[in-house]
Amino acid sequence: MVTTHEEIVKDVAKLKRRPNLESWARLRESWSWDDVTRELDLPGGMYNLGHECIDRHANGANANKPAMIWQSAGGALETYTYAQMKAESNRFANALRQLGVQKADRVFFFSDRIPELYFGVFGTLKAGAIVAPLFSAFGPEPVKERIQRAEGSVIVTTPKLLPKVNAIRKELKSLKHVIVIAHREGGKVADGDLDFKQLTEAASTDFDVVKTGPEDWSVMHFTSGTTGLPKGAAHVHNAVIGHYATGRYVLDLHPDDIYWCTADPGWVTGTSYGMFAPFSNGVTSVIDEGGFGAKRWYEVIQRHKVQVWYTAPTAIRLLMKAGAKLPREHDLSSLRYVMSVGEPLNPEGVVWGLEAFDLPIHDNWWQTETGAIMIANYPSMPIRPGSMGRPFPGIDAAIIDDQGREIAEPMVEGVLAVKPGWPSMFRTYWNDKERYDSRFQNGWYITGDKAKRDGDGYFWFVGRDDDVINTAGHLVSPFEVESCLIEHEAVAEAGVIGKPDPTAMEIVKAFVTLNDGYSPSEELRRQLIRHCRERLGAGTAPREIEIIERLPKTRSGKIMRRLLKARELGLPEGDTSTLEED
Ligand code: AMP
Numbered sequence: 227m228v229t230t231h232e233e234i235v236k237d238v239a240k241l242k243r244r245p246n247l248e249s250w251a252r253l254r255e256s257w258s259w260d261d262v263t264r265e266l267d268l269p270g271g272m273y274n275l276g277h278e279c280i281d282r283h284a285n286g287a288n289a290n291k292p293a294m295i296w297q298s299a300g301g302a303l304e305t306y307t308y309a310q311m312k313a314e315s316n317r318f319a320n321a322l323r324q325l326g327v328q329k330a331d332r333v334f335f336f337s338d339r340i341p342e343l344y345f346g347v348f349g350t351l352k353a354g355a356i357v358a359p360l361f362s363a364f365g366p367e368p369v370k371e372r373i374q375r376a377e378g379s380v381i382v383t384t385p386k387l388l389p390k391v392n393a394i395r396k397e398l399k400s401l402k403h404v405i406v407i408a409h410r411e412g413g414k415v416a417d418g419d420l421d422f423k424q425l426t427e428a429a430s431t432d433f434d435v436v437k438t439g440p441e442d443w444s445v446m447h448f449t450s451g452t453t454g455l456p457k458g459a460a461h462v463h464n465a466v467i468g469h470y471a472t473g474r475y476v477l478d479l480h481p482d483d484i485y486w487c488t489a490d491p492g493w494v495t496g497t498s499y500g501m502f503a504p505f506s507n508g509v510t511s512v513i514d515e516g517g518f519g520a521k522r523w524y525e526v527i528q529r530h531k532v533q534v535w536y537t538a539p540t541a542i543r544l545l546m547k548a549g550a551k552l553p554r555e556h557d558l559s560s561l562r563y564v565m566s567v568g569e570p571l572n573p574e575g576v577v578w579g580l581e582a583f584d585l586p587i588h589d590n591w592w593q594t595e596t597g598a599i600m601i602a603n604y605p606s607m608p609i610r611p612g613s614m615g616r617p618f619p620g621i622d623a624a625i626i627d628d629q630g631r632e633i634a635e636p637m638v639e640g641v642l643a644v645k646p647g648w649p650s651m652f653r654t655y656w657n658d659k660e661r662y663d664s665r666f667q668n669g670w671y672i673t674g675d676k677a678k679r680d681g682d683g684y685f686w687f688v689g690r691d692d693d694v695i696n697t698a699g700h701l702v703s704p705f706e707v708e709s710c711l712i713e714h715e716a717v718a719e720a721g722v723i724g725k726p727d728p729t730a731m732e733i734v735k736a737f738v739t740l741n742d743g744y745s746p747s748e749e750l751r752r753q754l755i756r757h758c759r760e761r762l763g764a765g766t767a768p769r770e771i772e773i774i775e776r777l778p779k780t781r782s783g784k785i786m787r788r789l790l791k792a793r794e795l796g797l798p799e800g801d802t803s804t805l806e807e808d
Pocket of ligand 1: 449494495566567568569570571589590591592593594595614673674675687689690696699700701
């Protein structure tokens with residue numbers, strides 16, 4: 227591997243393993259989604275993520291191969307083969323059927339990373355219902371908003387998280403069943419709730435998968451917008467083609483790989499790449515219940531001999547803080563390939579991989595709506611540190627201007643857009659077709675990100691084209707936080723921005739004005755932070771709150787977050803012609 231100032235050039239012949247994608251240009255030229263689709267099973271024209279990820283391996287030579295090696299927070303191990311995953315997910319599918327769950331009903335998952343979550347997700351998919359994951363760090367408000375919006379009828383949760391569900395339960399008219407995975411934490415399941423273990427133990431391990439077609443709903447992930455409440459980006463079973471193909475050519479999964487994705491299953495990376503890509507490729511996936519810890523993470527790699535590792539920039543920056551000596555004290559020689567997603571990966575992060583693991587870190591780009599990786603660095607392709615890479619072979623990406631016209635000149639900033647029609651593209655925002663339609667212009671899907679493309683087709687991230695905040699790889703809607711703040715009796719108005727942060731990329735910062743009768747104090751500021759934490763959860767609540775006299779607004783009364791941000795950062799205020807007069 228040769229490192230120049232600009233590029234990390236790889237000698238493909240010397241890589242630890244011959245990559246599935248030997249030449250990006252050649253594969254791009256010969257690419258056919260139909261060819262890759264033929265590598266799937268699709269029995270009798272059935273497209274079902276549960277079948278493609280689990281049953282097809284369980285029914286063949288991979289039956290006794292470990293699909294999942296689960297490590298508990300305390301370090302205990304449980305291993306499940308594809309055959310066991312099939313049996314357990316079948317039990318859950320039968321349990322749902324007995325509860326009267328129908329095709330396309332929304333089944334929410336609000337759980338930490340435990341095996342039952344994985345059984346439940348695949349069981350739901352096989353039953354033809356829609357999997358709707360929730361981030362376990364959410365407070366009751368985001369849980370309520372999402373279940374209401376999707377009219378969820380079932381939630382699967384744990385005793386630890388149940389109080390957050392109970393706090394809002396009365397307001398959830400659509401919710402019929404609360405299934406509690408109680409046996410791991412101990413404790414009794416309350417009357418009216420259902421015990422996961424009892425329910426599944428009583429159910430058969432045989433199940434006829436519901437014959438979903440390519441356009442039947444599969445997964446719904448909520449994502450944040452600048453205005454309005456979170457939107458349920460709804461995906462279909464056809465997405466498995468994208469998961470499988472990117473698993474093969476971006477994740478470079480080989481049959482005997484041990485793979486580890488550190489993303490939380492409450493977000494799209496945790497499902498698309500924590501479940502669907504590895505399992506559809508039939509590899510063994512490590513799932514660690516524990517949270518981040520530099521030492522813990524290196525121990526996971528060492529203990530399980532992880533070969534392919536998919537993580538995120540915030541984690542990499544935290545690992546960098548812990549130093550390059552620590553990884554050298556572990557045997558990480560199994561590692562072959564490291565990737566990152568979710569936020570921009572700074573060039574220092576890419577190169578630090580060489581120092582720590584003798585491997586550069588490969589950035590790639592995608593989002594909830596795209597369902598699978600769109601732009602990537604590949605094992606065989608030179609890396610330009612700081613660039614997200616080049617489009618996946620079957621994907622057309624471009625930089626467009628505000629009229630939706632492609633900008634051909636290199637390194638001119640514009641909006642990042644993707645040509646619609648790829649298999650894993652979301653099909654709607656649940657009950658919000660208007661908003662869905664607004665994401666398309668002039669034959670392009672508008673991503674909401676700004677970027678540039680260089681003369682060789684590498685894409686470079688510039689920033690978001692909206693006010694959505696990216697904190698540690700999780701998108702937060704300023705509107706959701708503002709709504710929570712103004713619910714507090716002391717708050718008149720609120721404006722929320724993302725404030726740059728060296729580790730988390732951005733933190734949530736709120737500016738508030740007070741109602742008559744309230745005056746600014748440290749005590750009130752703390753009270754407001756507590757109020758948001760209780761309702762929204764720690765990851766979404768503002769880390770900083772500033773009480774100010776007046777918020778900048780347009781003449782029509784809209785809070786100008788852009789101006790709040792410019793003032794916070796000491797940047798030029800730009801066009802203020804629409805600013806309300808004093
Ligand atoms: P989500 O829909 O929650 O997965 O978030 C997607 C958003 O995260 C994208 O639209 C980007 O703003 C950001 N993002 C994801 N991957 C990258 C990356 N590699 N570089 C820069 N930003 C990224």
